[in-house]
Amino acid sequence: MSNDSSPLHNDYTINDEIGRGRFGTVYRCYSVVSGDAFACKSIDKRLLTDPTDRECLQKEPKILHILGGNANIVQIYRLYEDEDYLHMIIDLCDTPDLFDRISKRNGVFSETESATVFKPLLNSISYCHRLGIAHRDIKPDNVLFDNRGVLKLADFGSAEWFGMCENGRMSGVVGTPYYVAPEVLSGMEYNEKCDVWSAGVILYIMLAGVPPFYGETPAETFESVLRGNLRFPTRLFRGVSSEAKDLLRKMLCKDVNRRWSADQVLRHPWVVSGGQTRALADLT
CATH class of the missing domain: 3.30.200.20 (Phosphorylase Kinase; domain 1)
Incomplete structure (x- = not known):
C-alpha cells in the first residue's frame, strides 16, 4: 500500500x-x-x-x-x-454478498454449504485475532465474495487493536442488531470473542433461516441479545446435526470465559469435517 x-x-x-x-x-x-x-x-x-x-x-x-x-x-x-x-x-467483490445470498434463499443452507462459508470466515477472524485486531461488526453484509468465489471479510471501520488496549480489553458499543454480542451491549469492557459470537449468529441464520435473538424493534432485539437465551426450535432444527448445535452452543455462550475462541472453533469436529459429521456418523 x-x-x-x-x-x-x-x-x-x-x-x-x-x-x-x-x-x-x-x-x-x-x-x-x-x-x-x-x-x-x-x-x-x-x-x-x-x-x-x-x-x-x-x-x-x-x-x-x-x-x-x-x-x-x-x-x-x-x-x-x-x-x-x-x-x-x-479488492473488487462485485458478486452477491452473504446477506444477498441468504435473502435470495430465505435462509436455509445445508450443513456442508454452511461450512463452506463458515470455515473461511473463521479463518479470517482467527487471523485478525492473532494480530491483535477485533473486527467488531461481523455480519453477512460484510462477508463478500470475489469473482472466483473466494470469501473476503470487509469493512474494518469499527475494528480495534485490542492488542494495544490495557489487558486486551475494549470498550464502546459498536456493531449491528442481531449480531452484536451481549457484553458489548451491556457497556462492559470486552475482548475479541465478541467476533466469535457474531459469527455464531451468522451460522445459526444459515442453518435455521432466522436469527437466534430478535425482536420487533431494535430495542427488543437488544433485550433478546442481552438475555442470550439460545434455543433450537424443533421445526427449524429437525434436520440439523447435534455437532452443529454443539458448536453453536460454544459460540453463542453468554459467559465469555466459557465461549470458545476463533482458534478453538476451527478445531471443532463440525468445522474440520466440513459439516459432514452427521454423514460420517451414519456410515459407522
Missing part, C-alpha cells in the same frame, strides 16, 4: 457504482497501467462530523495494511486523500 499525492484519476479509471454506505460510495475501477479491475471506496470526509467517525476513517486503511496477505480479507492496494475525500483501492 502506498499513500500517494498523485491524483486518483491519473492511475485509475473510475466506472460504475457498486455499493453505498453511510459515508461513502464504492465504485468499480480499472488500473490505467495494467487494466486490472479493482474497487474504489470513496469516503466523503465532510460527512464525518463526529470525532469517532474521523478516527475510524484513519484507522481502517492502517488495519487493512496490517492484515494484508490473508486470502479471506479484503486487500488494500493504494490510498489517496485530498481535502474532501479519502479513496481506498481494494
Whole structure:
C-alpha cells in the first residue's frame, strides 16, 4: 500500500457504482497501467462530523495494511486523500454478498454449504485475532465474495487493536442488531470473542433461516441479545446435526470465559469435517 499525492484519476479509471454506505460510495475501477479491475471506496470526509467517525476513517486503511496477505480479507492496494475525500483501492467483490445470498434463499443452507462459508470466515477472524485486531461488526453484509468465489471479510471501520488496549480489553458499543454480542451491549469492557459470537449468529441464520435473538424493534432485539437465551426450535432444527448445535452452543455462550475462541472453533469436529459429521456418523 502506498499513500500517494498523485491524483486518483491519473492511475485509475473510475466506472460504475457498486455499493453505498453511510459515508461513502464504492465504485468499480480499472488500473490505467495494467487494466486490472479493482474497487474504489470513496469516503466523503465532510460527512464525518463526529470525532469517532474521523478516527475510524484513519484507522481502517492502517488495519487493512496490517492484515494484508490473508486470502479471506479484503486487500488494500493504494490510498489517496485530498481535502474532501479519502479513496481506498481494494479488492473488487462485485458478486452477491452473504446477506444477498441468504435473502435470495430465505435462509436455509445445508450443513456442508454452511461450512463452506463458515470455515473461511473463521479463518479470517482467527487471523485478525492473532494480530491483535477485533473486527467488531461481523455480519453477512460484510462477508463478500470475489469473482472466483473466494470469501473476503470487509469493512474494518469499527475494528480495534485490542492488542494495544490495557489487558486486551475494549470498550464502546459498536456493531449491528442481531449480531452484536451481549457484553458489548451491556457497556462492559470486552475482548475479541465478541467476533466469535457474531459469527455464531451468522451460522445459526444459515442453518435455521432466522436469527437466534430478535425482536420487533431494535430495542427488543437488544433485550433478546442481552438475555442470550439460545434455543433450537424443533421445526427449524429437525434436520440439523447435534455437532452443529454443539458448536453453536460454544459460540453463542453468554459467559465469555466459557465461549470458545476463533482458534478453538476451527478445531471443532463440525468445522474440520466440513459439516459432514452427521454423514460420517451414519456410515459407522
